[in-house]
Amino acid sequence: MTNDELIWRIAGGSGDGIASTSQNFAKALMRSGLNVFTHRHYPSRIRGGHTYTEIRASADPVKSRGDGYNFLLALGDSFARNPQQNAYYGNEEIKPLSENLDELREGGVIIYDSGLLDASEIEDFDERVEENNWHVYDLDLRTMAREHGREVMRNTAGVGATCALADIDLEWIEELMTDAMPEKILEPNLEILHEAYDMVEEEYDVDAHDVKIPEGEHDEEQVLMSGSDAIAYGAIDEGCRFIAGYPMTPWTEVFTIMTQNLPELGGISEQVEDEIAAAALALGASHAGVKAMSGSSGGGFALMSEPLGLAEMTETPVVLVEAMRAGPSTGMPTKPEQGDLEHVLYTSQGDSHRIVFAPGTVTEAYTQTRKAFKIAYEYQIPSIVLYDQKLGGELVNVPASHFDEDPNPSLGSTLTEEEIADAPHDESGKFSRFRYDTPEDNGVAPRSIPGQKGGRFLATGNEHMPEGHISESPENRVFQMDKRMRKLEAIREELDGDGVNNTLHGEEDAQYGFLTFGSSQGTVEEAVDRLNDAGHSVKSLGVSEMAPYPVEQVKEFIESVDEVLVVEMNASAQFRGLTQKEIGQYGEKLSSLLKYNGNPFEPEDIVEGFEVNIVENDDHPHTRTKFVPAAGD
Amino acid sequence: MSAFSAIGEGKEIDRNDYTPGLEPQATWCPGCGDFGVLKALKGAAAELGKSPDEMLLVTGIGCSGKLNSYFESYGFHTIHGRSLPIARAAKLANPGVEVVAAGGDGDGYGIGGNHFMHSARENHDMTYIVFNNEIFGLTKGQTSPTSPMGHKSKTQPHGSAKQPLRPLSLSLTSGASYIARTAAVNPNQAKDIIVEAMEHDGFSHVDFLTQCPTWNKDARQYVPYIDVQDSEDYDFDNTDRREAAEMMHETEDALHEGKVLTGRYYVDSDRPSYQEEKQRIGEMPEEPLAERYFDDSYEWERSYDQFLDKHK
Numbered sequence: 001m002t003n004d005e006l007i008w009r010i011a012g013g014s015g016d017g018i019a020s021t022s023q024n025f026a027k028a029l030m031r032s033g034l035n036v037f038t039h040r041h042y043p044s045r046i047r048g049g050h051t052y053t054e055i056r057a058s059a060d061p062v063k064s065r066g067d068g069y070n071f072l073l074a075l076g077d078s079f080a081r082n083p084q085q086n087a088y089y090g091n092e093e094i095k096p097l098s099e100n101l102d103e104l105r106e107g108g109v110i111i112y113d114s115g116l117l118d119a120s121e122i123e124d125f126d127e128r129v130e131e132n133n134w135h136v137y138d139l140d141l142r143t144m145a146r147e148h149g150r151e152v153m154r155n156t157a158g159v160g161a162t163c164a165l166a167d168i169d170l171e172w173i174e175e176l177m178t179d180a181m182p183e184k185i186l187e188p189n190l191e192i193l194h195e196a197y198d199m200v201e202e203e204y205d206v207d208a209h210d211v212k213i214p215e216g217e218h219d220e221e222q223v224l225m226s227g228s229d230a231i232a233y234g235a236i237d238e239g240c241r242f243i244a245g246y247p248m249t250p251w252t253e254v255f256t257i258m259t260q261n262l263p264e265l266g267g268i269s270e271q272v273e274d275e276i277a278a279a280a281l282a283l284g285a286s287h288a289g290v291k292a293m294s295g296s297s298g299g300g301f302a303l304m305s306e307p308l309g310l311a312e313m314t315e316t317p318v319v320l321v322e323a324m325r326a327g328p329s330t331g332m333p334t335k336p337e338q339g340d341l342e343h344v345l346y347t348s349q350g351d352s353h354r355i356v357f358a359p360g361t362v363t364e365a366y367t368q369t370r371k372a373f374k375i376a377y378e379y380q381i382p383s384i385v386l387y388d389q390k391l392g393g394e395l396v397n398v399p400a401s402h403f404d405e406d407p408n409p410s411l412g413s414t415l416t417e418e419e420i421a422d423a424p425h426d427e428s429g430k431f432s433r434f435r436y437d438t439p440e441d442n443g444v445a446p447r448s449i450p451g452q453k454g455g456r457f458l459a460t461g462n463e464h465m466p467e468g469h470i471s472e473s474p475e476n477r478v479f480q481m482d483k484r485m486r487k488l489e490a491i492r493e494e495l496d497g498d499g500v501n502n503t504l505h506g507e508e509d510a511q512y513g514f515l516t517f518g519s520s521q522g523t524v525e526e527a528v529d530r531l532n533d534a535g536h537s538v539k540s541l542g543v544s545e546m547a548p549y550p551v552e553q554v555k556e557f558i559e560s561v562d563e564v565l566v567v568e569m570n571a572s573a574q575f576r577g578l579t580q581k582e583i584g585q586y587g588e589k590l591s592s593l594l595k596y597n598g599n600p601f602e603p604e605d606i607v608e609g610f611e612v613n614i615v616e617n618d619d620h621p622h623t624r625t626k627f628v629p630a631a632g633d
Numbered sequence: 634m635s636a637f638s639a640i641g642e643g644k645e646i647d648r649n650d651y652t653p654g655l656e657p658q659a660t661w662c663p664g665c666g667d668f669g670v671l672k673a674l675k676g677a678a679a680e681l682g683k684s685p686d687e688m689l690l691v692t693g694i695g696c697s698g699k700l701n702s703y704f705e706s707y708g709f710h711t712i713h714g715r716s717l718p719i720a721r722a723a724k725l726a727n728p729g730v731e732v733v734a735a736g737g738d739g740d741g742y743g744i745g746g747n748h749f750m751h752s753a754r755e756n757h758d759m760t761y762i763v764f765n766n767e768i769f770g771l772t773k774g775q776t777s778p779t780s781p782m783g784h785k786s787k788t789q790p791h792g793s794a795k796q797p798l799r800p801l802s803l804s805l806t807s808g809a810s811y812i813a814r815t816a817a818v819n820p821n822q823a824k825d826i827i828v829e830a831m832e833h834d835g836f837s838h839v840d841f842l843t844q845c846p847t848w849n850k851d852a853r854q855y856v857p858y859i860d861v862q863d864s865e866d867y868d869f870d871n872t873d874r875r876e877a878a879e880m881m882h883e884t885e886d887a888l889h890e891g892k893v894l895t896g897r898y899y900v901d902s903d904r905p906s907y908q909e910e911k912q913r914i915g916e917m918p919e920e921p922l923a924e925r926y927f928d929d930s931y932e933w934e935r936s937y938d939q940f941l942d943k944h945k
Contacts, residue, residue: 261940268726268917284691400945451729456707
């Protein structure tokens with residue numbers, strides 16, 4: 001396996017430039033023709049602590065972080081030591097070199113910065129190196145960088161050393177550094193890159209191990225894109241020009257990308273006092289005739305519960321994004337989890353409804369964000385893009401052509417003044433905004449915008465008559481409620497008929513099925529391929545439409561297999577619960593594989609979980625995942 | 634041609650144009666101060682020649698929130714305390730629309746206090762009318778943020794141990810650029826102040842004293858009132874921040890001693906509105922954003938042409 005892929009981990013302290021270095025390295029590998037997938041792990045602190053990024057690069061498609069890694073560049077945490085007292089801050093140990101060493105594959109390579117790290121402080125290090133046939137290179141990158149004037153350049157030195165050891169052409173890195181770096185810092189960086197490369201080539205046996213970069217080629221132009229990028233660009237392409245928000249990890253990424261881009265598109269971004277205000281601003285802008293969005297993560301989204309219900313009752317289109325992180329409460333701010341599904345589906349009082357998409361990949365993040373706007377504005381209903389820290393932060397290569405789509409600035413079911421003049425008004429002259437339709441209609445009554453002549457109406461969170469006046473009339477209540485709920489059936493029909501389905505993968509007539517949602521999709525698909533290669537018969541369905549739920553498609557999938565393992569990143573099997581609630585049967589066929597330790601699934605978790613629990617019907621040996629058997633099992 | 638032809642139409646408007654054709658029976662109690670706000674708002678809108686189609690009235694929850702049902706215009710009756718963020722976004726989206734937000738003292742100074750502070754700080758170009766009756770009315774008589782210390786109610790049976798909030802001082806500190814207090818018992822001044830507030834380019838805060846004859850029988854009914862601009866006893870420069878602050882303190886101290894002072898407390902005509910500031914730094918288009926969605930000739934930018942290069 002070592003020759004098929006490089007899984008390169010760069011580890012160091014937060015604030016040491018790990019993220020930007022790895023991003024550039026990933027882009028260079030993509031440009032060289034490889035497929036890449038990055039996984040970020042970072043603590044909730046600004047400087048210091050232990051952070052790492054893994055880049056998996058292969059000529060074959062990559063859908064997950066993979067299992068473990070085979071190349072470690074341990075740079076050390078320059079903020080960990082207090083130079084005055086030679087002490088550690090907090091409980092930080094020399095983690096960049098010691099943490100998760102179990103996951104370094106046999107025959108793997110370690111470069112560590114001996115200027116910051118001392119391997120002799122790690123118990124049994126030498127024994128483990130020997131046992132696992134690891135190849136260790138201790139290089140004083142820090143001193144080398146200091147000699148070039150800037151200590152932070154030990155990142156570049158580490159990349160140079162990596163290139164020498166993994167046989168990566170420096171040209172790709174140089175080209176990228178030239179694109180990305182300002183003149184002033186480019187020169188010393190190029191120098192140190194070469195110096196480290198040459199030094200390793202000359203002084204070490206670079207062929208002692210067999211971790212080498214694979215060769216690949218793309219048949220079309222690629223872009224390196226994260227889930228957060230894709231959501232922002234999906235919104236922009238769908239004509240969204242107003243965003244309001246309050247910073248909260250990991251939603252901040254989408255907010256920041258939008259904020260940086262909207263002014264040059266003539267749009268408006270507002271950082272406001274809290275999340276209630278943020279969602280309310282999005283509603284106000286949408287009411288006034290602009291495509292608008294807001295969003296947050298768990299705790300912030302909780303505050304949006306009331307404006308969300310108001311959007312539904314006033315039939316004001318709006319898109320909210322919810323970036324899940326581990327909970328409850330503030331939980332683990334920088335760690336992925338899929339625990340907000342029920343929160344997003346059911347928050348807000350009364351019979352309130354919203355449309356929920358949960359994209360499984362970066363490409364889906366783009367298309368489904370566009371769809372979320374389209375549905376919201378066509379049907380005048382809040383729609384939500386639910387994703388998690390993993391999807392938001394993972395960088396993958398996507399064909400650039402995926403984004404080559406026409407913009408759609410349509411405000412959906414919104415009238416022009418000419419159309420308003422012909423539309424029904426009540427005898428007071430007020431526009432019949434919430435007019436009664438018939439049970440055959442789709443529940444949508446077109447709206448007007450303040451400032452349009454003859455279109456005035458009252459939007460209210462109370463139950464209301466066709467022109468908007470508050471009413472507690474029983475007949476009107478039933479009419480309006482039925483009308484709002486009819487939209488859901490129409491939306492389900494539209495989603496079923498739009499040619500884009502939830503994602504099936506594997507052998508059609510497989511014996512076993514995996515059901516999953518959101519960002520776990522790619523990892524499950526990779527596990528499906530491995531299991532089929534190993535002689536099992538499995539397939540998967542990645543569901544990305546949460547509400548209205550694709551009952552027919554999921555039912556068909558469950559019926560087509562003997563047993564289903566539902567894979568999700570939370571402790572209470574929320575997606576399995578939703579599936580059982582919506583389908584109302586087959587509970588005995590669904591068991592769960594759960595992971596909620598702050599790290600996303602690796603393909604091996606799923607392979608093993610399946611083999612042990614489903615095939616062997618044994619107790620689950622893992623501490624990383626948890627098996628919950630089917631009802632009545 | 635504008636998609637919003639009602640904006641700036643400038644035709645002759647009669648105050649009765651703001652009366653809904655199918656007027657629901659007003660559900661305010663007889664003698665309620667809220668009638669005074671409605672009357673003043675109608676008078677002000679007529680005097681300014683704003684047509685009902687170019688006005689957006691955004692209200693919170695409570696008796697004050699019902700203003701929307703009795704005033705003919707575009708309306709958004711929102712949720713408790715949240716009228717301001719909805720109103721200010723609507724103004725940013727389409728600055729030509731005349732945006733007025735209204736709510737009660739519980740709505741605006743209690744649950745929506747954070748929004749009040751920040752809307753004033755940002756100096757959005759809009760008018761905010763707070764119906765201040767020092768009580769929660771629609772939930773039947775609980776103590777509000779402006780109820781005086783010692784005020785007894787069902788939820789404060791031993792009398793309130795809290796100082797009342799000082800809305801004028803809070804507004805000034807937060808950054809509002811037009812601050813006035815008027816009273817339902819003073820209809821002419823009320824109308825004039827709302828006209829000024831709507832004309833002012835920036836955040837105009839009108840603390841509107843509205844008597845609650847049902848739940849606040851103890852409250853002085855804001856009579857006799859004194860207009861600080863008309864009285865010879867009060868001489869201060871309401872364009873001077875410090876003098877305004879001092880006068881506000883005096884006014885707020887006096888209210889619970891039975892002296893009802895009203896008038897214009899602070900007027901800063903020089904400070905640019907938030908919208909102007911945002912346009913100055915290049916974060917807001919000169920043309921109304923909403924207009925663009927109705928312009929078939931507008932060429933919409935897309936990510937593929939604008940941003941993809943940096944990901945290659």
